[in-house]
Amino acid sequence: MDRPPIVSFIMSVIFYIILCSLIIVWAFSVICRRYRETNYLRQVVRQSIVVSPTTSHELPRGLENSIIETFPKFSYSARFDQDDGLKSQMKTTGECAVCLGAFEEKEMVRLLPKCGHVFHADCVDTWLRMHVTCPVCRAILLPDHPLTGVGNTQV
Incomplete structure (x- = not known):
């Protein structure tokens, strides 16, 4: 039995209306799911960024000049012919990480005893007046301080 052409x-x-409806419902559900996920991630990130101002591990704004002056300061030499005990503690790349300028002979540099990084004395002094951390390794x-994890280093 053949069906009439109109049927x-x-x-x-x-059939095509049902198929299109299913595709639209599927696309709408995907869009809603992605919107909910991104909205949830925004809330999680927003909550993780909020820092309580009364935390017990709050660091002060910067170091006092009396503390900064206890860090070794010396004239830079690219060769280090004499080993005066500082050479083994130094971690230098030949440039100051604060100003990004290269060290030149006879420039005054300062060694940070906790980590061994070396900087131009003026650059790191300015940094340390505003921060209590090393500019490179933090x-x-x-x-x-209880968070230092390292005792006082004698130089």
């Missing part, structure tokens, strides 16, 4: 046409139209340079 076949109506059935194919209904080691805490306070003498007796």
